[in-house]
Each structure stands twice: as C-alpha cells, then as structure tokens.
C-alpha cells in the first residue's frame with residue numbers, strides 16, 4: 001500500500017530533529033506535575049485491573065522519555081515510533097527498554113495483547129479522516145478493559161510546522177477539540193474515564209488535554 005505523504009513527512013521531520021528533541025525534552029516531565037499526575041493515575045489503573053500485569057505500549061514514543069517514565073512507575077512498557085532516528089535515540093538513551101519502529105495505524109502486535117496504550121502527543125500528526133482508523137487500531141491491540149492515555153494540544157486548527165528544535169522541517173500538527181476526540185474513540189469502543197485540561201505552561205501556546213479511556217470489557 002502506498003504510504004500517505006503526511007506519514008512520510010512526519011517520519012522525515014522526526015528523523016531530522018531526533019537528537020535535539022531528546023536533549024531538549026529529556027527532563028521536561030520533572031517540571032510538569034499535572035502530566036506526571038495523569039501518568040501516575042494511568043499506571044495505577046493498569047496495575048489494578050486484570051491480574052495486574054500486561055504490557056503497555058507507548059505509541060509514537062519518540063525519544064522514549066515517557067516510556068522510561070512509565071517503566072519507572074512499575075509498568076512493563078515498550079515503545080513504538082514511525083521515525084528510525086527517534087527509535088535509535090530512544091534505544092541509546094534507554095538501553096534497558098524495548099523500542100521498535102512501526103506505525104500506530106498498523107501495529108505489528110496481536111489482537112487484545114496489551115494492558116495499556118499511551119499516545120503522548122503522538123496522535124497530533126494524523127489527519128482527521130484517519131483518526132477513526134487510529135483508535136480502531138488501539139482498540140484492536142488492547143485487551144477488553146484495557147486502558148488508553150492520550151495527550152494533545154487543545155484547539156481546532158492545523159499548525160504548519162516549518163522549524164522545530166533548531167531544524168527546518170515540513171510537517172503539520174493538529175490541535176484537537178477534546179469532545180470531538182472523545183466521539184472518535186468512543187466510536188471505536190472506548191469510554192472516557194477522566195479528562196484533565198490544563199492551561200498552557202512555559203513554551204506552550206494552547207491548553208493541554210490528558211484523557212484516560214477504557215476499552216469496553218466483555219462482561
């Protein structure tokens with residue numbers, strides 16, 4: 001199947017910025033207590049459900065900083081990213097963790113194999129017409145009752161990104177309305193469990209959304 005131009009652009013852009021992205025954002029979570037709070041809640045929900053084990057995929061993991069944070073919370077976390085440059089940086093920075101190259105739209109994972117999926121600022125490059133397929137893929141790989149955590153910038157516009165982390169790039173980022181995102185993931189079989197909206201912090205231009213949703217249980 002021919003790859004969409006936006007997917008190629010996203011991969012190329014993140015390959016270009018990978019090393020500087022890692023260096024600039026390495027310690028960012030330390031200054032973001034609300035973000036860490038939602039990651040902590042997500043970790044506790046995963047650990048409290050099922051038999052308390054099960055893998056968690058950090059999809060669009062980039063440099064692996066969130067994957068490593070999830071692992072530090074006791075989760076069996078691994079990362080998947082479109083960009084080979086990002087995957088290489090993640091492997092170098094976090095040699096004890098598993099990182100694979102792949103697309104969130106077609107994961108090389110069995111059905112119902114995961115206890116949790118995290119997409120931390122990674123659904124933001126997928127155009128609206130393909131987001132239903134993205135959430136359907138998340139639902140496919142999560143076991144019934146599995147947990148989903150999303151983070152994204154709030155808004156309703158496309159931002160053409162032409163310079164990032166000290167490099168010229170060409171990609172689009174979508175700011176997203178939380179209610180529209182909810183309708184999309186609920187259509188894929190999730191129900192929203194919690195939502196945090198916080199005001200922009202340093203270097204952020206819009207409010208930020210953190211959403212926890214659960215895949216429908218069989219019972």
Ligand SMILES: C[S@@+](CC[C@H](N)C(=O)[O-])C[C@H]1O[C@@H](n2cnc3c(N)ncnc32)[C@H](O)[C@@H]1O
Nearest residue numbers: 014060061062081082083102103104120121122
């Ligand atoms: C803004 S970065 C966030 C990275 C990481 N989650 C973090 O918070 O540091 C977005 C990441 O999503 C990845 N990405 C975007 N679309 C993807 C897709 N369809 N499949 C896999 N990864 C994707 C990009 O390559 C990039 O590394």
